[in-house]
Amino acid sequence: MGSDIPVGTGDLGRGATIGRYLVLSLIGKGGMGEVYAAYDPELDRKVAIKVLRTSARAGVDAAEGRGRILREAQALAQLSDPNVVAVYDVGTFDDRVFLAMEFVDGSTLSFWQQAQPRTWQQIVSLYGAAGRGLAAAHRRGLVHRDFKPENAMVGRDGQVRVMDFGLARSADGQTPETLSAEDKARVSATMTAAPLRLTSSNRPRIAELERSPGLSASPPERREIVFANALPVDDPNLEFDTRVLAKPGNGANGSDVVTVPDGANVDRTAAASGALNARLTQTGAMMGTPAYMAPEQFAGKIADARSDQFSFCVALYEALYGERPFAGKSLNDLTRNVLAGRVRDAPTTSNIPSWLRKVLLRGLRVARDERHPSMEALLTALARDPPRTRRRWMAASSVAGLIVALTVGLIQASQDQKMKCRGAETKFAGVWELPRPGTPLSARKEAIRRAFMATGKRYAAESFSLTMNALDRYVSSWNDMHRDACEATHVRGEQSGDVLDLRMSCLQDRFNEVRALTTVFSDANGDVVGKAAEAVQSLRPLEQCADVATLKSVLRPPDDPDVRRAVADVRMQLADVKALGDAGKLKQARAQVSSVVEASRKTQYDPLVAEALFRTAELEGAAGNFASAVKDYEDAVWLAEATHHDEVAAEAAAELVYVTGYFEDHYAEAERWSRYAGAILRRMGPGHDLAAGWLANNRALLDEKQGKFAEALVSAQEAVRIKEHALGGNHFDVAISEDNLASVLFQLGRVDEAVKRSEHALSVLSSALGPDHPRLAYLLSDSADLMIAKGRYQEAKSAAERALDIWNRDLEPGNTMLIYALVPLGRSLTELGEARKAIPILERAIVLGTVKDPDHMLLGEARFALAGALWDTGEESERARRMAEQAGGDFETSVAGLKRKRVVDDWISAHHNEQRRVSMR
Numbered sequence: 001m002g003s004d005i006p007v008g009t010g011d012l013g014r015g016a017t018i019g020r021y022l023v024l025s026l027i028g029k030g031g032m033g034e035v036y037a038a039y040d041p042e043l044d045r046k047v048a049i050k051v052l053r054t055s056a057r058a059g060v061d062a063a064e065g066r067g068r069i070l071r072e073a074q075a076l077a078q079l080s081d082p083n084v085v086a087v088y089d090v091g092t093f094d095d096r097v098f099l100a101m102e103f104v105d106g107s108t109l110s111f112w113q114q115a116q117p118r119t120w121q122q123i124v125s126l127y128g129a130a131g132r133g134l135a136a137a138h139r140r141g142l143v144h145r146d147f148k149p150e151n152a153m154v155g156r157d158g159q160v161r162v163m164d165f166g167l168a169r170s171a172d173g174q175t176p177e178t179l180s181a182e183d184k185a186r187v188s189a190t191m192t193a194a195p196l197r198l199t200s201s202n203r204p205r206i207a208e209l210e211r212s213p214g215l216s217a218s219p220p221e222r223r224e225i226v227f228a229n230a231l232p233v234d235d236p237n238l239e240f241d242t243r244v245l246a247k248p249g250n251g252a253n254g255s256d257v258v259t260v261p262d263g264a265n266v267d268r269t270a271a272a273s274g275a276l277n278a279r280l281t282q283t284g285a286m287m288g289t290p291a292y293m294a295p296e297q298f299a300g301k302i303a304d305a306r307s308d309q310f311s312f313c314v315a316l317y318e319a320l321y322g323e324r325p326f327a328g329k330s331l332n333d334l335t336r337n338v339l340a341g342r343v344r345d346a347p348t349t350s351n352i353p354s355w356l357r358k359v360l361l362r363g364l365r366v367a368r369d370e371r372h373p374s375m376e377a378l379l380t381a382l383a384r385d386p387p388r389t390r391r392r393w394m395a396a397s398s399v400a401g402l403i404v405a406l407t408v409g410l411i412q413a414s415q416d417q418k419m420k421c422r423g424a425e426t427k428f429a430g431v432w433e434l435p436r437p438g439t440p441l442s443a444r445k446e447a448i449r450r451a452f453m454a455t456g457k458r459y460a461a462e463s464f465s466l467t468m469n470a471l472d473r474y475v476s477s478w479n480d481m482h483r484d485a486c487e488a489t490h491v492r493g494e495q496s497g498d499v500l501d502l503r504m505s506c507l508q509d510r511f512n513e514v515r516a517l518t519t520v521f522s523d524a525n526g527d528v529v530g531k532a533a534e535a536v537q538s539l540r541p542l543e544q545c546a547d548v549a550t551l552k553s554v555l556r557p558p559d560d561p562d563v564r565r566a567v568a569d570v571r572m573q574l575a576d577v578k579a580l581g582d583a584g585k586l587k588q589a590r591a592q593v594s595s596v597v598e599a600s601r602k603t604q605y606d607p608l609v610a611e612a613l614f615r616t617a618e619l620e621g622a623a624g625n626f627a628s629a630v631k632d633y634e635d636a637v638w639l640a641e642a643t644h645h646d647e648v649a650a651e652a653a654a655e656l657v658y659v660t661g662y663f664e665d666h667y668a669e670a671e672r673w674s675r676y677a678g679a680i681l682r683r684m685g686p687g688h689d690l691a692a693g694w695l696a697n698n699r700a701l702l703d704e705k706q707g708k709f710a711e712a713l714v715s716a717q718e719a720v721r722i723k724e725h726a727l728g729g730n731h732f733d734v735a736i737s738e739d740n741l742a743s744v745l746f747q748l749g750r751v752d753e754a755v756k757r758s759e760h761a762l763s764v765l766s767s768a769l770g771p772d773h774p775r776l777a778y779l780l781s782d783s784a785d786l787m788i789a790k791g792r793y794q795e796a797k798s799a800a801e802r803a804l805d806i807w808n809r810d811l812e813p814g815n816t817m818l819i820y821a822l823v824p825l826g827r828s829l830t831e832l833g834e835a836r837k838a839i840p841i842l843e844r845a846i847v848l849g850t851v852k853d854p855d856h857m858l859l860g861e862a863r864f865a866l867a868g869a870l871w872d873t874g875e876e877s878e879r880a881r882r883m884a885e886q887a888g889g890d891f892e893t894s895v896a897g898l899k900r901k902r903v904v905d906d907w908i909s910a911h912h913n914e915q916r917r918v919s920m921r
Contacts, residue, residue, distance in 0.1 A: 012036060018049050018098050019091045033096075037103065040088075047088060050099045079140060083133030085153065085163040104163070106156050110149030113319045114557050114564075116501035120320055120352055124382055125497075126160055127316045131382075133162035134312060135375040138305040145303045147311040148292045149319065156549075158496050290331055291324060295366045298335050306368040309378055313363030320352050322561055325364055341366040356382070421486030425479050431515050432475050444518065451524040452532070458809065459529070459772040466533040466770055467521070475514065477542050482507055485545075499548050506545035512572055513539050516579035527584030530810060533769045535582035537732050541690070550687035558605050566603045570596060574615055581619050590619045610640040610648045617652065626663050630656065637676075646684045647691065653677035654695040661702035665894065670702050689726035693719050697737050700744060707896040709747045716741040732775065735765035739779050742786065751789050758783045774810045777803040777821065784824035793831040800825035819845045819858055827865045835872040842866040857897050860890030864904055871911060884908050 011034060016023040021038040024046070028035035033052045040047050080086070089100035107115070109130060113123060130152040134144060144151075144162065151164040290298075294310035297303050317325045325343045328334025336342075343364060346357060359381045365371050372378040425434055433442040441449065445468065452464040485503040488495035517535055520528060544550060558564050573596045580589035593616050600612040617632030633652045640649035654677045661670025677695050681688060696719035703712035719737040727733055738761035745754035762779050769775055780803035787796035803821040811817055826842035829835070842865050849859040864887035870880035888904040891897030 012051075018051065018093050019089075019100075021047065021049055021100060023049070038100075040100070046103045048101045048103045050101060051093055052097045052099075079137060079142070081133060081136035083129050083160055083162060084136055085161045101163075102161075104153045104155050104161055106154050108150050109152040109154055109160065109315075109319075112154040112498065113149065114559060116498075116505050118319075118501065119497070120356070122497040122501075123316070123319045124356070126154065127312070127319065128379055128382055129160035130162055131312055131375055131379045133160065134305075134308050135379065137162070138308070138375055143303055143305055144308050144311075145297070146289055146292075147308050147315065148289050149315050154498075158498065290334055293338070294368075295339050295341075296368060298338055304368070305375060306371050309363050309371055309375055312375070312378070313360050317360050317364070320356070320360075321347055321350055323347070325360075339366065355384075421483050421490060424482040424486075425475075427511065428475055428514070431511075432471050432518050434475055434479070435472060444522075448518065448521045448524070451522055452529050455524060455526045455529050457526050457529045459770055462770040462772065463529045463532050466768075467536055470533060470536040471514070471518075474536065474539060474542070478507060478510060478514075481542055481545060499551075502548065502551040503545050506551060507542075509571075509575075510540060510542060510545065512575045513579065516572075516575040517583065519576070520579045520583045520585060524583075525585070526810075527586070530774050531582065531584035533773070534732055534775065535579070535584075537727075537768065538582045541726065544687070547687045549685075558603070563603055563605060566599075567605050567608050570599050570603060570608055570612070573599065574611060577615055577619075581615075581622065586619065586622055590623065593619055606639050607643045607645040607648070610636045610643065610645050610652075613639065614648050614652050617655065621655065621659055626659050629659050630664070633659065646680050647688065650677050650680040650684065650688065650691045650695070653680065654691060654698055657695065657702055658698040662698070662705055665705075667702065667706055667895075674699050674702065689722050693722035693726060693733070693737070696722060697740060700740055704740075704744055704747065705894065705896050707899065709744055712744045713741075713748060716744045730764055730768055732765055732768040735761040735768065735779070738764065739782055743782065746786060746789065751786065755786050755790060758786050772806060774806060777806040777810075777817075780806070781820040781824060784821070784828065788824060788827055788831065793828045796824055797828040797832065800828060814848065814851065816848050816851065816855075819848050819855075819862060822848075823858070823862050823865055826862075826869060830865070830869045830872055835869040838869040839866065839873070842869055856890040856893045857900075860887045860897060860900065860904075863887035863890065864900075864907075867907075877911075881908060881911070884911075 011026045011029070012018070012023045014024060018036070018038065020042060021040055024037040024039060026034060027037050027048070033050060036049045036051070038047050038049045039045075085104055086102040087099060088102070091098055091100075109126065112126065130147075133152070134147060137144060146164065147162070151162065153161045153163055155161065292311040292314045294303065294307040296307055314325055321344075323344065326334060326337040327342075327344055328337050341364070343361060346352065359378070362381075363371050363378055372381065428434070430444055433444060435441075440446070449464050449468075452460045452467075457463070482504075485495070485500055485507070489497055489500040517539070520535075521532060524532070558567060573592075577589050577593045577596055580586075580592065593612070597609070597612040597616055600608045603609075613632050613636035617629045617636060620626075620632060621629035633656050636652040637649050637656070640646070640652065653673045656673040657670045657677065660666045660673060674695070677691075681692050681695065696715045700712045700715035700719060703709070703715060716737065720734065720741055723731065723734045723737055738757050742754040742757035742761065745751075745757060758779065762776070762783060765773070765776055765779055780799045784796040784799040784803065787793070787799060800821050804818065804825060807815070807818055807821060822841050822845035826838040826845065829838035829841070842862055845862040846859065846866065849855065849862055863883050867880045867884035867887060870876040870883060884904055884907060888901050888908070891901040891904060
């Protein structure tokens with residue numbers, strides 16, 4: 001029945017069936033089974049299917065497995081509460097049992113509390129929602145028996161849902177309500193339903209479900225979609241995992257006992273009758289997660305609602321204080337401390353109010369009768385907040401006083417909250433202060449201005465002016481977004497505290513980048529002045545800090561607080577390295593990054609190592625060490641893939657398209673990286689325009705170099721469109737892709753369109769970086785080539801001379817970059833009848849082009865241009881022919897050069913015939 005894949009041969013693939021459900025993907029896996037995202041064609045919705053593992057390896061036979069899952073299904077089916085995960089269906093799958101549940105898209109409560117710093121009020125609020133779920137279960141006579149942060153989900157909608165009732169039983173030891181006759185009939189029908197197949201009729205709907213926001217079947221590590229028993233069995237973050245503990249011996253009533261992996265014992269007759277109330281362990285056994293279990297569970301006694309209360313208080317205590325209430329490096333130590341009621345002292349740095357600690361300590365008492373009477377009573381105590389209650393009582397001593405107090409209080413509260421959300425600009429004191437009308441530059445800005453001017457660069461003043469204006473706009477936008485994010489939560493009430501935390505964390509990252517960059521600016525050299533405006537525009541966009549959907553797709557941070565602090569410190573160092581590289585201090589950045597990589601490895605947090613390797617590869621590529629760059633990019637990709645750090649994986653793969661394809665001519669390899677990067681970006685969904693824009697840009701360069709100009713045109717146009725959308729039309733990145741698009745249009749013979757694109761790119765870049773910026777020389781040399789194609793030789797000469805003038809001021813005389821200006825200058829002079837002036841210019845280009853790692857396409861253009869100049873003098877026709885032949889040899893080294901090779905061959909043939917006609921006269 002169901003899948004064509006036999007049980008035990010591996011995970012079920014897309015298109016397999018479980019009962020009537022069609023598998024979309026695996027989303028969780030652990031010691032008890034697997035969880036799949038699946039499609040329910042009958043009700044046209046996405047569900048989560050939990051399949052219980054009952055193989056002999058797990059130590060649980062099929063009957064026991066069915067009993068346990070049926071008990072979980074019955075427990076959940078009886079609950080209809082917004083704070084409890086819903087169960088829809090139960091059935092059998094070969095020799096296994098499955099449970100169809102609500103598909104919850106979000107993270108575990110444990111992950112939520114570790115993803116960002118949380119206030120104690122936020123923690124109590126979310127745990128209160130989970131507590132209401134437990135209270136709802138208790139009202140139906142059910143006890144969870146294994147509550148912990150991993151067994152509660154925080155959905156993308158902010159709703160908390162308790163899950164994993166696999167250990168649930170009735171509170172009084174009696175069997176509660178069971179499935180209705182109608183439900184039993186539905187279950188029976190499900191167990192015998194004909195398997196569904198992936199067909200042309202249902203394929204579009206399934207694809208729609210997979211594409212829909214919040215329903216993409218991404219791996220659990222990335223999206224933290226975790227259901228019952230779906231955590232990895234070797235998860236290093238779990239100090240004690242859920243287990244069954246029992247004394248050696250035979251089962252009750254002479255029943256057989258089987259051994260589970262940790263040496264516990266399970267009654268083989270568990271599912272014989274009354275699945276929900278079945279005694280799965282013998283008398284004296286314990287079931288649950290030791291770190292969160294109540295004393296009575298350690299003692300092997302029956303758990304009740306007050307046992308859930310104890311587990312709840314352990315989890316809440318841990319969330320508030322950053323450590324569990326009972327110490328214990330071993331199970332024996334933990335057991336002794338729990339049974340003795342030895343609760344740790346509060347950390348000296350804790351800001352948790354004393355009244356809240358008292359509420360928790362009551363819930364953690366050894367004797368059940370001394371705890372809160374019920375979960376409802378505990379939740380009421382948590383919501384009471386005595387100091388706030390006292391203030392309210394005092395304010396309400398009289399009707400008049402109440403009215404006045406309320407009026408004044410509301411006004412004052414509103415003003416206080418608004419004031420709380422202002423003044424963020426003080427954070428930039430000594431970093432980059434916003435200008436105030438009528439006041440001189442701040443001390444920080446003046447120091448940076450002097451550092452720029454001291455370099456003696458002709459464009460230093462222009463560079464500082466552009467840099468200052470761009471940073472002023474960025475910091476002003478940062479302040480506006482900071483205030484808006486704060487007021488959305490504290491004043492307007494439009495946004496949850498969780499979302500506020502995400503946005504503030506993002507803004508903190510952007511602040512770190514500004515801090516690092518201005519530090520580099522304060523010690524500027526000529527390279528920094530040349531790269532400053534570009535470096536500011538390379539700051540990550542602030543708009544990402546308002547994209548809540550993307551912000552929620554975060555990696556799980558390290559559990560250990562010390563490791564989290566170490567990771568934050570290394571990320572600060574990476575921001576410093578990025579600033580050095582972006583600002584032109586390449587040598588210093590490369591010297592510093594190796595120690596940062598080493599520091600990242602010491603944290604043993606692999607996503608951070610991937611980030612550090614990516615930064616290393618970026619610097620190696622900028623230095624021209626392409627082999628080293630490829631190795632580091634590849635290491636970053638696979639480490640990021642292993643840890644589901646999709647941003648790094650996508651960006652590194654996009655860079656590999658450029659390095660392996662454009663620089664190393666490994667076209668097939670670059671094509672594979674392109675497909676891989678595209679797949680990662682599709683999996684990530686919207687919100688990653690910069691990575692998508694650069695992938696399209698690099699794809700266009702790869703296709704252009706292979707002579708696939710039609711394909712290159714599509715990618716180049718896409719790159720411009722994406723970048724304009726993400727960055728605005730006046731960003732230097734847009735100008736770069738515009739110029740690349742002009743080059744492709746030129747190759748396709750669409751010269752007029754190419755000229756317009758080139759002129760627009762020049763205008764954008766000049767505005768963004770200044771008219772004397774070194775980057776402008778690249779575009780001017782490309783413009784010169786286009787002017788020659790249009791027969792506008794004087795304009796071509798002017799553009800080439802301007803490019804050469806910029807580079808001569810900024811580059812060493814032997815820099816090969818000069819060739820890009822020398823060749824169009826020589827060609828334009830030849831066309832203007834000044835061939836003799838062109839010859840030494842083109843000869844210099846050839847010398848530069850043969851010094852190191854020659855670019856054969858560029859060298860071929862220089863030699864072909866020199867052949868034309870030599871021929872036009874009428875004195876060196878033989879040398880002209882040899883030079884043209886060498887140019888043909890250069891062009892035939894690449895696919896893209898074959899077209900130019902035919903042009904050279906035609907030139908040689910035509911001029912050879914002309915020479916013959918002249919000699920025959």
